[in-house]
Amino acid sequence: xxxxxxxLPDGGTSWLDASGPENNIVLSTRIRLARNLQGRPFxxxxxxxxxLSVLDDVCAAARETPxxxxxxxxxxxxxxxxxxxxxxxxxxISKELGGLGNPNADPRIGAALLTNGxxxxxxxxxxxxxxxxxxxxxxxxxxxxxxxxxxxxLGARLAVAFHPEFGYLTACPTNAGTGLxxxxxxxxxxxxxxxxxxxxxxxxxxxxxxxxxLYGEGSEVIGNFFQLSNQxxxxxxxxxxxDHLSQMVSQVLEYEQxxxxxxxxxxxxxxxxxxxxxxxxLRYARILSFEETMNLSSGVRLGVGLNLISEVSVYxxxxxxxxxxxxHLAHRHGRPLSDSERRTERARYVRDLLEADANRMAR
Amino acid sequence: xxxxxxxLPDGGTSWLDASGPENNIVLSTRIRLARNLQGRPFxxxxxxxxxLSVLDDVCAAARETPxxxxxxxxxxxxxxxxxxxxxxxxxxISKELGGLGNPNADPRIGAALLTNGxxxxxxxxxxxxxxxxxxxxxxxxxxxxxxxxxxxxLGARLAVAFHPEFGYLTACPTNAGTGLxxxxxxxxxxxxxxxxxxxxxxxxxxxxxxxxxLYGEGSEVIGNFFQLSNQxxxxxxxxxxxDHLSQMVSQVLEYEQxxxxxxxxxxxxxxxxxxxxxxxxLRYARILSFEETMNLSSGVRLGVGLNLISEVSVYxxxxxxxxxxxxHLAHRHGRPLSDSERRTERARYVRDLLEADANRMAR
Numbered sequence: 001x002x003x004x005x006x007x008l009p010d011g012g013t014s015w016l017d018a019s020g021p022e023n024n025i026v027l028s029t030r031i032r033l034a035r036n037l038q039g040r041p042f043x044x045x046x047x048x049x050x051x052l053s054v055l056d057d058v059c060a061a062a063r064e065t066p067x068x069x070x071x072x073x074x075x076x077x078x079x080x081x082x083x084x085x086x087x088x089x090x091x092x093i094s095k096e097l098g099g100l101g102n103p104n105a106d107p108r109i110g111a112a113l114l115t116n117g118x119x120x121x122x123x124x125x126x127x128x129x130x131x132x133x134x135x136x137x138x139x140x141x142x143x144x145x146x147x148x149x150x151x152x153x154l155g156a157r158l159a160v161a162f163h164p165e166f167g168y169l170t171a172c173p174t175n176a177g178t179g180l181x182x183x184x185x186x187x188x189x190x191x192x193x194x195x196x197x198x199x200x201x202x203x204x205x206x207x208x209x210x211x212x213x214l215y216g217e218g219s220e221v222i223g224n225f226f227q228l229s230n231q232x233x234x235x236x237x238x239x240x241x242x243d244h245l246s247q248m249v250s251q252v253l254e255y256e257q258x259x260x261x262x263x264x265x266x267x268x269x270x271x272x273x274x275x276x277x278x279x280x281x282l283r284y285a286r287i288l289s290f291e292e293t294m295n296l297s298s299g300v301r302l303g304v305g306l307n308l309i310s311e312v313s314v315y316x317x318x319x320x321x322x323x324x325x326x327x328h329l330a331h332r333h334g335r336p337l338s339d340s341e342r343r344t345e346r347a348r349y350v351r352d353l354l355e356a357d358a359n360r361m362a363r
Numbered sequence: 364x365x366x367x368x369x370x371l372p373d374g375g376t377s378w379l380d381a382s383g384p385e386n387n388i389v390l391s392t393r394i395r396l397a398r399n400l401q402g403r404p405f406x407x408x409x410x411x412x413x414x415l416s417v418l419d420d421v422c423a424a425a426r427e428t429p430x431x432x433x434x435x436x437x438x439x440x441x442x443x444x445x446x447x448x449x450x451x452x453x454x455x456i457s458k459e460l461g462g463l464g465n466p467n468a469d470p471r472i473g474a475a476l477l478t479n480g481x482x483x484x485x486x487x488x489x490x491x492x493x494x495x496x497x498x499x500x501x502x503x504x505x506x507x508x509x510x511x512x513x514x515x516x517l518g519a520r521l522a523v524a525f526h527p528e529f530g531y532l533t534a535c536p537t538n539a540g541t542g543l544x545x546x547x548x549x550x551x552x553x554x555x556x557x558x559x560x561x562x563x564x565x566x567x568x569x570x571x572x573x574x575x576x577l578y579g580e581g582s583e584v585i586g587n588f589f590q591l592s593n594q595x596x597x598x599x600x601x602x603x604x605x606d607h608l609s610q611m612v613s614q615v616l617e618y619e620q621x622x623x624x625x626x627x628x629x630x631x632x633x634x635x636x637x638x639x640x641x642x643x644x645l646r647y648a649r650i651l652s653f654e655e656t657m658n659l660s661s662g663v664r665l666g667v668g669l670n671l672i673s674e675v676s677v678y679x680x681x682x683x684x685x686x687x688x689x690x691h692l693a694h695r696h697g698r699p700l701s702d703s704e705r706r707t708e709r710a711r712y713v714r715d716l717l718e719a720d721a722n723r724m725a726r
Contacts, residue, residue, distance in 0.1 A: 269707055273649035280643030286636035344632055 020137020383500020638666030
């Protein structure tokens with residue numbers, strides 16, 4: 001089985017289209033709910049037969065759930081490692097579900113059932129079900145009802161493990177209660193350049209929020225992208241958790257705006273020079289590592305946000321995040337790439353995209 | 364008195380036009396002859412009246428010399444410091460004649476008599492007369508007869524200090540004999556990148572050649588530009604000195620070509636990346652120091668020489684050498700510039716020039 005992303009109405013990338021609120025600074029909003037089936041062992045302790053039975057039950061329920069009925073099912077354990085990496089790079093499955101933590105181990109029997117707007121279910125990830133949605137921009141207000149409806153619809157057709165005192169039971173106790181993690185992928189170059197970022201992140205951790213890099217837990221911060229999310233899942237309602245995150249992200253957004261105003265006021269030419277040089281390197285380099293690509297496009301993104309650069313769209317910059325990754329470059333090229341080929345192909349892709357944008361904007 | 368460079372038929376910049384032989388690698392060829400008037404004290408020991416008398420005599424002779432008759436006379440001691448810097452930046456007068464070594468001292472009474480193709484005479488520099496010519500590319504073959512004719516024509520009208528044994532007498536004994544210094548401004552990024560340059564320069568010094576930076580004696584090497592010239596002036600004929608330099612420069616040119624071939628063969632993508640990144644920075648930077656401008660345009664010049672970059676002409680790169688200097692930027696701007704203004708104006712000038720070239724090439 002090979003993964004065919006064209007089966008998804010939008011290739012699973014509609015969240016990249018920069019259509020959401022505050023899309024200059026907030027790339028995307030993700031909410032996931034962890035759920036487990038009643039009376040079944042958690043996935044780490046389940047036999048092959050038990051995993052298959054969970055998968056069958058969830059698929060049966062999904063077929064009766066309007067929003068999932070036309071979804072595409074990817075059987076992760078039947079995919080080649082390359083295709084699992086591809087899905088992960090596209091933020092459609094987790095590292096855990098893809099079995100990508102340990103390259104020698106096969107992924108457990110599981111699947112991703114995906115639909116438009118990256119709304120879907122991961123089956124037999126750490127929990128039996130991980131309901132997820134991914135939207136463009138700062139979109140907690142629309143993402144939350146979407147995931148809630150999916151939870152209700154699916155919950156009506158599946159017996160889910162729920163404890164009157166602890167709430168939803170999960171494989172890892174840190175997820176118990178609501179099983180909800182909401183996160184916002186936010187670009188904070190202003191706070192990084194003004195060196196305020198440490199203070200802001202420290203403040204967030206004191207009020208129950210946490211931050212991660214581009215790819216969730218354990219991933220490094222590159223390109224000044226931070227995933228801000230709720231730390232606790234227990235003792236508050238879903239609404240309260242999402243409201244709290246929403247308020248705090250609004251606050252961070254405001255800090256970032258202030259930092260940018262300070263930069264523009266105190267060192268306008270230095271900032272202009274910085275963002276345009278980043279553009280020049282990205283536009284003309286013939287060798288690019290992923291990390292350099294992210295760091296340079298962070299500079300360009302800041303330039304676009306400050307209305308200093310109009311030659312490139314936020315949508316294009318968003319695409320760079322996904323399509324300059326190793327599996328995506330190999331996919332586009334039609335064959336595996338060596339390290340050095342990958343760096344030149346990445347530079348070629350970036351160049352073509354930026355040139356097309358510049359030509360379009362010039363018209 | 365203000366300097367008006369438009370009086371010169373070509374603004375004194377025809378040597379920049381990249382029309383000469385090997386202009387991809389050799390920027391320009393300069394020959395100068397040092398001469399002194401018989402029975403007069405050298406300029407460092409001369410009184411004001413004696414300097415003025417030398418100036419008058421040379422001007423009278425020049426008026427009768429066909430090639431100088433339509434030349435433009437700049438009285439250096441009557442110019443503001445700014446204008447003297449401007450002439451020096453354009454390579455039309457020496458630091459010595461401009462009195463630019465010590466900003467508190469006025470220049471001695473002297474002048475530059477200039478004509479097309481930077482052929483002319485500096486009067487009361489270190490020597491009473493410095494006949495000079497500056498041509499595009501590797502042009503010893505045409506520059507030498509030009510300066511010889513000027514020497515003959517002027518020598519027929521002025522009694523010049525000449526000793527049957529020592530030859531032409533000069534203020535500094537290192538110039539005695541022929542009084543000739545021929546130099547070639549050559550761009551050697553290939554030898555620098557392959558780290559062969561040290562060996563080559565050492566070899567040259569062992570056979571009577573010397574090297575300097577862009578602005579002659581004591582100036583630093585920037586942008587991989589080297590001025591190669593004869594070290595000795597005594598004990599050989601003018602022809603022999605020029606022939607020797609010519610052969611050695613041809614040899615260096617060949618080494619440089621070989622180094623470039625090695626680079627292209629062994630690391631084509633690395634070189635391509637390097638030259639295009641230099642182009643990107645030069646094209647988009649908003650702040651540029653002169654040194655960075657020279658170093659980046661050295662990369663771009665290499666790219667043009669290797670046929671990797673066609674968006675920019677050698678002529679444009681040559682212009683950057685002259686017109687991005689402080690006095691030229693202030694001249695263009697119509698007023699003195701602060702350090703930071705100068706860096707932003709330089710970046711603006713470079714950007715406009717490269718953009719115009721790219722648009723022209725795209726048509």
